[in-house]
Amino acid sequence: MKAKVQSLSPLANKIVDKSIDNITRKLVVGVRNRKNLRPDAKSLDVKSELTDILNASNTSSAIDIAGRTSDWKEVITKSFSHGVSSLSTITFDSEFTVSGGVASGLESAHDGPGVYVVYDKNGSPVYVGDAKDVKKRWTAGHINENRQKTQRGKQYKLSTEFDEGCTVRVLHTDSVETAAAIEANLISNHKDELINSKEELKNNQGTRSNIEAKKIKDRLNSAGSLVAGATKEVGEQAVASAVEALVASAIKHLKVELVDLFKGGKTKIIDRVKRFLLAVFNDIKNLKSNLKQMLKGVLDAIIGLVSQTLSQVYNLARNIFDLAANAYSIYKGKGSMSTEQVLNRIIETIVISSSLVLWDSLDVIIEGLIFPYVGPFTGIIAGIISAIGFGMTSHMLSKIVPSLVQFILGFGMSHQMAFEERRASYLLLVDGYNLNEELYASAGKLLQSEFRLMEKMNTMTASFKVPVNEFNSIEKRDFLSQLKGFDNE
Incomplete structure (x- = not known):
């Protein structure tokens, strides 16, 4: 054993x-x-890797x-x-100009990630860059840096273009990784034409954003x-x-x-x-x-x-996927499961899925609250806190939900049973009606048969009738005398 x-x-x-x-x-x-x-x-540092x-x-x-x-x-x-693979084929989403060190149209520039290309007064591309926020990069970056260097008597890398006049054309992107990949690819393909000719994302990268951008850039x-x-x-x-x-x-x-x-x-x-x-x-x-x-x-x-x-509700989306999968599993197996099994599966799905949706949604909030105090261990500790909350919540729900589901299903089953009883009663009434119809039809046929028999009887009895006056003319004594006469013979 x-x-x-x-x-x-x-x-x-x-x-x-x-x-x-x-x-x-x-x-x-x-x-x-x-x-x-x-x-x-050149060597592995376990501590750095773990960090x-x-x-x-x-x-x-x-x-x-x-x-x-x-x-x-x-x-x-x-x-x-x-x-986007070449400056000779690329088309842009917006543009603004710079002349005399002053930008025109920058107030309505793209305020999201993107790639920008600076074209000089002759329309030749001279600079390619990317930014998480294009508008902020130019207001607080290029334009401001050019002004500060000019005030100190120094020359900014784009000062000639800014003074003589240039056009900045912008390609809007959804992510900084996309922008970085496209920028690096354009610089790589046009090194001889640009001021910033150093190829970016060429070697191994440190930040995750650049690691992913390099993968895209190498395939672009x-x-x-x-x-x-x-x-x-x-x-x-x-x-x-x-x-x-x-x-x-x-x-x-x-x-x-x-x-x-x-x-x-x-x-x-x-x-x-x-x-x-x-x-x-x-x-x-x-x-x-x-x-x-x-x-x-x-x-x-x-x-x-x-x-x-x-993607901002990543965990919620995965939980909804699980909920849909479990619901489909119950639907698919309901024919082969007993009422008790279906009941248990429904309770499990409600309790577990609702708790997961709640605490996985709170997980990211918990991470933000405890990050200043625990540093690198934020995700691990937040995961444990979420697990405790999930356990307590699902435990409490497991005490409440079963009786509630049983009540709802019980009411539904009682209602279904009552419906089935009414349906059976209606079927009996229909059967009774059909039986009565058959009896009426049989009685009608029997009555018609009786009528035909009576008609035949009337026809047969009519041939035996004697006129009434003949019976009246025979007297009783004559009839008796005749009978006696028969006896004498």
């Missing part, structure tokens, strides 16, 4: 499992979105990853619509290469989602063994190891047939492709 496995209380187990999910998700995000503080280092990972282990970083595919989509789109000269890059990004997100699920599951299996061990479980160490490895192996095997985790990765890509606004 196998020894009973010791476990945590339901509430504690729920909190620990959610903590494992939160921390695993954020650490996987941290690994994928980490910066490179030592881009050209990079912890700094990127947060919800904001997850949103960046979710929106990454949209950068690829934008560059692919603009390659066809704006010809070919539409096919861009599509391949976008496809690769989608695949990486799908694989990362599957890895996240497997790692979290493996940690949960390990938790089961550790809890059992510390609570006095009698299972031998070798058997624990076998049980743990078998559970992990089954997870890997099941992943082949369970596409849910892979679909989450593709969902991340879709979030990025649809819009940046949607």
Whole structure:
């Protein structure tokens, strides 16, 4: 007989499992979105690597990853619509001019990310730049820097163009990564024509924004290469989602063994190891047939492709996906499940999904509140706080929701039963009506038959009738005498 496995209380187990999910998700995000503080280092620095990972282990970083595919989509789109791979083919969205060191039309300039190209008085491109906020870069940057250097008797890099007159044309972009990639590609292709001829994003990069921009920049000269890059990004997100699920599951299996061990479980160490490895192996095997985790990765890509606004509710979108998947599972299996099983699945979906939506939405707020106090560990601590909140909320809901759902379903079932009873009564009435119709028809046929029989009887009896006056002329004594006469004979 196998020894009973010791476990945590339901509430504690729920909190620990959610903590494992939160921390695993954020650490996987941290690994994928980490910066490179030592881009050209010849040796591995574990401390720097861990610091990079912890700094990127947060919800904001997850949103960046979710929106990454949209950068690829934008560059692919603009390659066809704006010809962004070369200054000879590029078309712009807006422009303003500078003359005598004064900008004209700058007040209505683009106040978002973009790439700008400065054309001199002859219409030749002389400078290419990018900015997170184009308007601010020119008001507080180029124009202001030129004025300050002129006041000090120095020459700014664009002072000649600013004095003689130039036109600044702007390509609007959705992200700084897209702008940086397009700028670096244009500079690389037109080094001999520009003042800023130093090729950007050429070597290993430090910031995540530049790391992603470099990937796009290296593929920008070919539409096919861009599509391949976008496809690769989608695949990486799908694989990362599957890895996240497997790692979290493996940690949960390990938790089961550790809890059992510390609570006095009698299972031998070798058997624990076998049980743990078998559970992990089954997870890997099941992943082949369970596409849910892979679909989450593709969902991340879709979030990025649809819009940046949607990516701001990254976790909410994933929770809605889970809710839809669970609802579909209930719908698909309702025919093969008992009423009690359907009831339990509905309760589980309501309790778990509502708690996830609430606490995953609060997760990013918690990170912002505790960041000044815990630094790199913000994401991890926020994940644990969210797990505790999730556990408490789902625990309370599990006390309230079942009775409420049972009441609603019970009312619905009673209503359905009453409806079925009424329907059965109506069917009985219909059957009774049909039976009466048949009886009426049979009675009618019987009556017609009686009428025909009476007619035949009347016809037959008519042939036996004797005139009444003949009977009246026979007297009684004559009739008796005749009878006596017969006797004498």
